[in-house]
Amino acid sequence: MRIPPESLSFEYFRASGPGGQNVNKVSTAVRLRFDVASAGLAGDVAARLSLLAGKRMTEEGILIIEASRFRTQERNQADALSRLETLLLRAEKPPKKRHKTRPTRASMRKRVEGKKKRGKIKRLRGKVGRDE
Numbered sequence: 001m002r003i004p005p006e007s008l009s010f011e012y013f014r015a016s017g018p019g020g021q022n023v024n025k026v027s028t029a030v031r032l033r034f035d036v037a038s039a040g041l042a043g044d045v046a047a048r049l050s051l052l053a054g055k056r057m058t059e060e061g062i063l064i065i066e067a068s069r070f071r072t073q074e075r076n077q078a079d080a081l082s083r084l085e086t087l088l089l090r091a092e093k094p095p096k097k098r099h100k101t102r103p104t105r106a107s108m109r110k111r112v113e114g115k116k117k118r119g120k121i122k123r124l125r126g127k128v129g130r131d132e
Contacts, residue, residue: 003034003039003081003084003085003088004038004039004040006038007034007035007036007038007039008032008033008034008035009032009033009035010030010031010032010033010077010080011030011031011033012027012028012029012030012031012073013027013029013031014026014027014028014029015027015028015029015068015076016068026073027073028068028070028071028072028073028076029066029067029068029076030066030067030068030073030076030077030079030080031064031065031066031080032064032065032066032067032077032080032081032084033062033063033064034062034063034064034065034084035061035062036049036050036057036061036062036063037061041091044094045088045091045092046061046091048090048091048092048094048095049063049087049088049091052087052090052091053087063084063087065080065083065084066080067079067080067083
């Protein structure tokens with residue numbers, strides 16, 4: 001899939017976490033904004049992307065990916081882009097259609113026997129009567 005550059009925008013900010021004195025001076029973390037509407041994705045792909053993105057997708061249809069794993073701006077930018085590509089590839093594949101299946105007779109029998117065994121264990125937990 002080809003990502004149009006005009007639908008991407010990068011924002012750089014200071015990352016939290018380890019990094020020594022460098023962390024307070026250099027903006028190495030990256031926030032990637034991907035405008036789904038201007039990317040020209042098919043309707044079903046955009047809908048699946050929205051579901052996959054979850055809370056990373058804004059109401060305006062902008063996908064936000066933050067990357068701050070690495071200590072350099074370039075590696076964080078590449079990480080954000082690769083994560084976007086992975087999401088887009090997953091959204092392109094339509095979900096497999098589920099075929100209804102019935103449980104086998106043996107599995108139904110096994111389930112009922114397990115329930116009977118559990119019920120017997122619970123019955124035996126009761127108070128002991130005088131005649132026993």
